[in-house]
Amino acid sequence: MKRLVYFISDGTGITAETLGHSLLSQFTDVAFELNTLPYVDSLGKAQEAVEEINLRGTERQCLPIVFSSIVNPVIRNHLATAKAQTLDLFERFLPALALTLDQQPKQLVGQSHSIDNNPSYTQRIEAVHYALDNDDGQQLKDYENADLILVGVSRCGKTPTCLYLALHFGVRAANYPITEEDMHKSSLPSALQAHRHKLFGLTIDSERLASIRHERRANSNYASFEQCDYEVRFVESILKKSRIPYLNSTHLSIEEISAKILKNTGFNRHIA
Amino acid sequence: MKRLVYFISDGTGITAETLGHSLLSQFTDVAFELNTLPYVDSLGKAQEAVEEINLRGTERQCLPIVFSSIVNPVIRNHLATAKAQTLDLFERFLPALALTLDQQPKQLVGQSHSIDNNPSYTQRIEAVHYALDNDDGQQLKDYENADLILVGVSRCGKTPTCLYLALHFGVRAANYPITEEDMHKSSLPSALQAHRHKLFGLTIDSERLASIRHERRANSNYASFEQCDYEVRFVESILKKSRIPYLNSTHLSIEEISAKILKNTGFNRHIA
Secondary structure: OOEEEEEEEOOOOHHHHHHHHHHHOOOOOOOEEEEEEOOOOOHHHHHHHHHHHHHHHHHHOOOOEEEEEOOOHHHHHHHOOOOOEEEEHHHHHHHHHHHHHOOOOOOOOOOOOOOOOOOOHHHHHHHHHHHHHOOOOOOOOOHHHOOEEEEEOOOOOHHHHHHHHHHHHOOOEEEEEOOOOHHHOOOOOHHHHOOHHHEEEEEOOHHHHHHHHHHHOOOOHHHOHHHHHHHHHHHHHHHHHOOOOEEEOOOOOHHHHHHHHHHHHOOOOOOO | OOEEEEEEEOOOOHHHHHHHHHHHOOOOOOOEEEEEEOOOOOHHHHHHHHHHHHHHHHHHOOOOEEEEEOOOHHHHHHHOOOOOEEEEHHHHHHHHHHHHHOOOOOOOOOOOOOOOOOOOHHHHHHHHHHHHHOOOOOOOOOHHHOOEEEEEOOOOOHHHHHHHHHHHHOOOEEEEEOOOOHHHOOOOOHHHHOOHHHEEEEEOOHHHHHHHHHHHOOOOOOOOHHHHHHHHHHHHHHHHHOOOOEEEOOOOOHHHHHHHHHHHHOOOOOOO
16 A cells, blocks of 8 residues: 655645655665645645645555645645644755844745746756757757756757756756767867867767667667667767766766766756 | 855765755845765765865864755764755654664765666656657657646746756656747647646746847847747736646746646656
8 A cells, every 4th residue: 555645845746746756765675556636825725735635644544745835824734734744844944044044034925936936047947948059950050058968879869858957947958869970080079179178978888879769760770779779889989089078878867977977077956 | 255055975976955044044144155075975975075175174163064965974973074054854754764664774975876776767858868769849749648738928037947857757758839820810720639647838928938038149039028028918818818837936936837837837846
């Protein structure tokens, strides 16, 4: 029987989910059923949430776990009456923070993911459009305005990584897929030569690449192990020869690839 | 003088940033200087972090604030020796969670944003590629496989929202821009008729739309208030007439738009 978990927030629920997910991931032997209740921003909605939690907890005969981030103390206290193990972000951390800052918290609901409280919001959205305009195979190559250019073979993770870097960190990330044509030369493609300092390489294990490409175009030459291996070896040799930093994406999520690239390149993280 | 803040993690740093950002956003009168130190996963790196925090705190003559998510108790305890107000996610919440689950935490580093611990990771990446393939003006319109189709005028926020929904929640979101051609008819575009139950509308204030478009194509007819207002009114009338749920994106971030759409449509949130 899966253990019931609720992420409850007076805003989007993203903070409560992130917090809870991080903690739950330390208990890999337990199965969880995850539920998110966003925008619980009134006593009435808190009452509905409490009723749902109590009802479902009783059905399962097991105490639900609640991760919450509720700014308003009255709503938070009401939610705390649920028959559950409740862990609230604000309750646990806000008093210590208020003390060290010598300020009272504003009790502003929905701040964390609002436009108003994110000075870099516009920069992030512009970076997304930049990443789309400068993605694989686009005609436009506005590398002058790039913060970063990811280089690698097709389907090694460049596109989702660029989008993640743009969406979360406001980094203007372009990407350049190394193609068959580039492989006829043994040096860095000419379009990249002038932007060497912005380049970062992504590589991947040949077998993993073949498996990813196979899902896209089954049994094609494009997806064959031989073709994948040839491309990967070529790209790695070019990256090494040109002394371009790179990492292997095989076992990494886009969050991890992004964090490692930012650490390696020293970019400022404009936090979402 | 800005108050020094550190987000420190043995993994990507994303959880510590999310947690800290949420708490700091309650203190809008204080200016903060934000620093992220990811991959602090050894005693040596913790020592370096402590030295940096102490040095910079002394320079500023003000106690730095540290938000950390460090799984290993030895590294965590070492970090806690920094002259700082340290708030650690695991220290505060893990004991209560271990007790209610009647399990010892695994002390696995870097779990939260790893591929292994995210069964929906592949689904999220596939959804990103789906969103890209079914974005504004693409030839391919694979609406059969869409979970959701966002409808609205050009530049009202459809594309970044689709990408966010895909990246974070694994939702296959396509988007359909209402064009001049569609406006010659007074009904739902024919490409959308068969997928009515998947449609969700985005609208925006005409002035805000004009300002966004102006940044893209200054002084064009496309960016004129009259054109924007005409398009917005048309789309709103079609959405109302066809009884398609919609929301106004003017004052909302993509995180907020996404959370509201998910709440409204009842989609499962595959949590990143």
